[in-house]
Amino acid sequence: xxxxxxxxxIGGGVxxxxxxxxxxxxxxxxxxxxxEKGRLGSGTTSASVGGVRSQFSTEINIxxxxxxxxxxxxxxxxMDGLSAxxxxxGYLFLAKTAKERAIFIRNIALQNSMGVPSQLLEPKDAExxxxxxxxxxxxxxxxxxxxxxAGPYEATKAFAQRARAAGVRIHEETEVIAIxxxxxxxxxxxxxxxxxxxxxxxxxxxxxxxxxxxxAGIEVPVKPYRREIFVSEPFDGLPAEFPNVxxxxxxxxxxxxxxGVLMSGVKDAHSSYDTHxxxxxxxxxxxxxxxxxxxxxxxxxxKKAWAGLYDVSPDDHAILGAVPELEGFYVxxxxxxxxxxxxxxTGRLMAELILDGRTTGIDISPVSITxxxxxxxxxxxxxxxxxxxxx
Ligand SMILES: Cc1cc2nc3c(=O)[nH]c(=O)nc-3n(C[C@H](O)[C@H](O)[C@H](O)COP(=O)(O)OP(=O)(O)OC[C@H]3O[C@@H](n4cnc5c(N)ncnc54)[C@H](O)[C@@H]3O)c2cc1C
Numbered sequence: 001x002x003x004x005x006x007x008x009x010i011g012g013g014v015x016x017x018x019x020x021x022x023x024x025x026x027x028x029x030x031x032x033x034x035x036e037k038g039r040l041g042s043g044t045t046s047a048s049v050g051g052v053r054s055q056f057s058t059e060i061n062i063x064x065x066x067x068x069x070x071x072x073x074x075x076x077x078x079m080d081g082l083s084a085x086x087x088x089x090g091y092l093f094l095a096k097t098a099k100e101r102a103i104f105i106r107n108i109a110l111q112n113s114m115g116v117p118s119q120l121l122e123p124k125d126a127e128x129x130x131x132x133x134x135x136x137x138x139x140x141x142x143x144x145x146x147x148x149x150a151g152p153y154e155a156t157k158a159f160a161q162r163a164r165a166a167g168v169r170i171h172e173e174t175e176v177i178a179i180x181x182x183x184x185x186x187x188x189x190x191x192x193x194x195x196x197x198x199x200x201x202x203x204x205x206x207x208x209x210x211x212x213x214x215x216a217g218i219e220v221p222v223k224p225y226r227r228e229i230f231v232s233e234p235f236d237g238l239p240a241e242f243p244n245v246x247x248x249x250x251x252x253x254x255x256x257x258x259x260g261v262l263m264s265g266v267k268d269a270h271s272s273y274d275t276h277x278x279x280x281x282x283x284x285x286x287x288x289x290x291x292x293x294x295x296x297x298x299x300x301x302x303k304k305a306w307a308g309l310y311d312v313s314p315d316d317h318a319i320l321g322a323v324p325e326l327e328g329f330y331v332x333x334x335x336x337x338x339x340x341x342x343x344x345x346t347g348r349l350m351a352e353l354i355l356d357g358r359t360t361g362i363d364i365s366p367v368s369i370t371x372x373x374x375x376x377x378x379x380x381x382x383x384x385x386x387x388x389x390x391x
């Protein structure tokens with residue numbers, strides 16, 4: 001492989017493939033190479049449960065959601081018939097303390113001011129929405145009917161297929177092992193099959209963003225954290241359809257998954273690349289699950305489970321854009337558990353930044369990598385992967 005490229009994207013997850021697709025959409029496909037060390041979508045994208053919501057508590061995340069939801073809704077049309085299986089069943093967030101209720105009220109005011117139709121529910125109303133939910137110890141719930149889910153595998157495959165058809169060169173099983181960044185700018189990347197000369201490199205390596213940054217001599221502050229998911233056998237103790245339920249206080253969620261239900265397991269408190277499923281920890285999870293949804297005591301969870309890596313930045317927000325210290329080096333990483341749903345907006349914005357030198361519609365300066373030096377960190381009270389159910 002002796003190649004030249006205008007842009008090399010490192011990482012073939014939903015983020016890298018969306019950037020490739022959006023570069024192709026701007027007629028730049030022929031100069032783009034995407035390198036993936038495994039198979040497309042085999043990184044943390046394969047562990048995602050595909051949640052899509054606009055119920056965030058910072059403006060920047062809500063802007064990314066609003067644009068991305070518009071994209072998910074027209075995905076099939078945009079992708080010429082390929083589907084991402086997008087559906088809106090709503091998200092129901094649960095608060096336990098008075099402080100959490102107050103945060104929900106503030107979040108909803110911000111969301112409503114930006115056009116998100118979220119609303120505060122009293123615990124009894126939440127129970128009416130999800131019969132079987134124990135709400136006796138809750139202080140409030142937040143609900144938006146326009147939140148939903150899509151398929152991470154389907155979306156990644158569609159982005160890649162359309163990018164490839166337009167001329168993007170995609171190489172799987174091709175790891176980037178070196179980046180030449182002498183003299184303060186990017187020159188090339190090395191893989192076991194050869195060198196690719198390029199003036200632009202995009203780090204879209206998900207939980208591996210840090211090691212890829214290191215190849216270029218750049219510190220990219222993203223850390224991997226293991227999170228488990230358990231899926232039950234067919235289960236009729238909850239309605240056939242109900243909103244995705246997120247207990248923010250506990251850091252636990254339960255969603256309908258086909259005829260069964262899916263629930264989150266432990267999220268590690270320490271960073272690692274470990275993705276094993278700790279079946280012996282299921283008891284601790286079940287204890288809380290049956291408190292919140294007593295009928296889950298009848299559900300069978302013994303067969304299907306997986307663990308994936310959250311791609312966490314120091315302030316739980318993405319890190320996007322150019323890296324000032326190294327000309328030609330860009331990052332699209334650190335999505336902290338919501339990179340799947342924000343991949344459409346991320347792809348468009350990164351393509352604009354790379355090709356036009358600026359973005360339209362959304363100002364991405366708040367999520368620039370420079371914030372870790374200037375101290376302008378973002379704050380999102382109650383992130384969806386917070387909570388106490390950590391190992
Ligand atoms: C259990 C779980 C549930 C989740 N649920 C949701 C959800 O409901 N909604 C949501 O929006 N998000 C969710 N997420 C987060 C979401 O999965 C990620 O934010 C998103 O998939 C990140 O995509 P990515 O393309 O950046 O990363 P990845 O999919 O990890 O892609 C990066 C790719 O880079 C490749 N790579 C790494 N190093 C190199 C190298 N040196 N050379 C070449 N290739 C390399 C890797 O092999 C990998 O395929 C969840 C995550 C987990 C773990």
